[in-house]
Amino acid sequence: MPERSGAGLSASATTRAERDEARRRRAEALERGEGAGSAAARKAARRRAAGKTSFEDRPPAPWGSFPLVEIVVLIALILLVGSFFAGASRRGPMLLGGLALGSLAGLELSIREHFGGFRSHSALLAGAVAAAAITLTYFITKGGGASVAIVPVIVGGIVFMAAFWLFRQAFSRRTGGVGFRR
Numbered sequence: 001m002p003e004r005s006g007a008g009l010s011a012s013a014t015t016r017a018e019r020d021e022a023r024r025r026r027a028e029a030l031e032r033g034e035g036a037g038s039a040a041a042r043k044a045a046r047r048r049a050a051g052k053t054s055f056e057d058r059p060p061a062p063w064g065s066f067p068l069v070e071i072v073v074l075i076a077l078i079l080l081v082g083s084f085f086a087g088a089s090r091r092g093p094m095l096l097g098g099l100a101l102g103s104l105a106g107l108e109l110s111i112r113e114h115f116g117g118f119r120s121h122s123a124l125l126a127g128a129v130a131a132a133a134i135t136l137t138y139f140i141t142k143g144g145g146a147s148v149a150i151v152p153v154i155v156g157g158i159v160f161m162a163a164f165w166l167f168r169q170a171f172s173r174r175t176g177g178v179g180f181r182r
Contacts, residue, residue: 059116
């Protein structure tokens with residue numbers, strides 16, 4: 001059965017602009033009192049009008065309804081818990097693997113929600129870019145002594161501020177001027 005976008009169309013058979021337009025029309029209909037005229041529908045319309053989002057506004061995953069992120073999180077949890085029971089030689093790789101998989105799953109969801117205009121994750125995404133810049137700078141300047149130890153921190157701070165501004169601008173363009181959404 002194809003995934004439904006809420007507008008009566010398959011999410012894979014429509015463009016993002018068409019789905020956004022369908023959500024806008026549903027919200028306008030709810031505000032006018034058309035469709036489901038219940039108190040819950042009116043409350044949902046007020047919540048959307050206030051800039052809040054609901055679960056149905058969440059952007060769909062590119063792989064459809066397959067629970068890829070949930071499976072990756074489950075594997076990460078198994079690795080993390082298993083690292084406490086593993087021998088000393090396997091403990092570190094299992095712990096790092098679990099942390100890496102969990103972080104990647106969260107990062108993927110944050111990217112999808114941010115660039116889909118659902119919620120702003122500017123600080124989280126800028127932090128991920130800054131962490132990569134700090135790591136790269138550390139390996140480039142390694143062996144430079146104690147006087148060079150501050151360079152990765154400075155580079156990370158500059159990269160964080162620039163990335164935060166760029167991510168906030170991207171979210172603002174996607175949402176029509178809204179810089180932050182709860």
